Amino acid sequence: MVNIRFANEPDVAAIVDIANWYAANTPANFAIEPEPLEMWLGAWREQRQWYPWLVAEALPGDAAAQDGAIVGFAKASPFRTRCAYRWTVETSVYVRAGWHGRGLGRSLYERVLSIVRRQGYRKVLGGITLPNPASVRLHEHFGFRHIGTMFRVGWKFGQWHDVGFWELEFDGGIASEAPGNIALVREVVGAEVEGHGARG
């Protein structure tokens, strides 16, 4: 059994561990060296009020739980920092090796997308190092459409890699209407959020 919940500060170490595994072993993540915990903690502290960070936690009794209780994560982050981009987020999702194909990626993404939609974000972008049929399938399951590919944009493991972008526009992407204010994560999910409430 796996529980999807908001990430708290102690979970960030497991999140980094999962991301660094993909950095070391696959081109899905373009980091070349392991990224330090402090960097990810800084991002979590800075972003968590406005962008959901979720983890999938294996509950005691699940056969594979000895690998570490956190077996996946998904989060939203700012696409770019200039103000006019405020209504656009980028999302990412990682499931620990050995836990694939059990619906965890879908459950994590479903929650993240539902939250950012209720917060008032209008567009979601997902960047995928190609090929990655599982991630493409996952994005298209939620209605993302492929909007383009940046060819040979990353060099890793002795070869060039392409990154495709998939986008999702909420509510049919009504382009002419001015967007409303973005709500805090805690304003749309209420008491279930622990680390997402406090300032700082």
Ligand SMILES: CC(C)(COP(=O)(O)OP(=O)(O)OC[C@H]1O[C@@H](n2cnc3c(N)ncnc32)[C@H](O)[C@@H]1OP(=O)(O)O)[C@@H](O)C(=O)NCCC(=O)NCCS
């Ligand atoms: C992409 C990833 C998150 C998918 O997570 P997962 O828990 O294994 O996926 P799920 O079991 O939830 O399946 C999601 C969908 O992908 C499909 N899928 C899963 N593995 C697949 C594969 N190897 N090939 C094709 N489709 C696949 C499933 O059938 C499902 O499709 P459906 O919604 O139409 O039924 C996981 O493979 C992963 O962590 N990959 C490495 C990191 C990464 O690439 N992240 C995405 C870039 S941000």
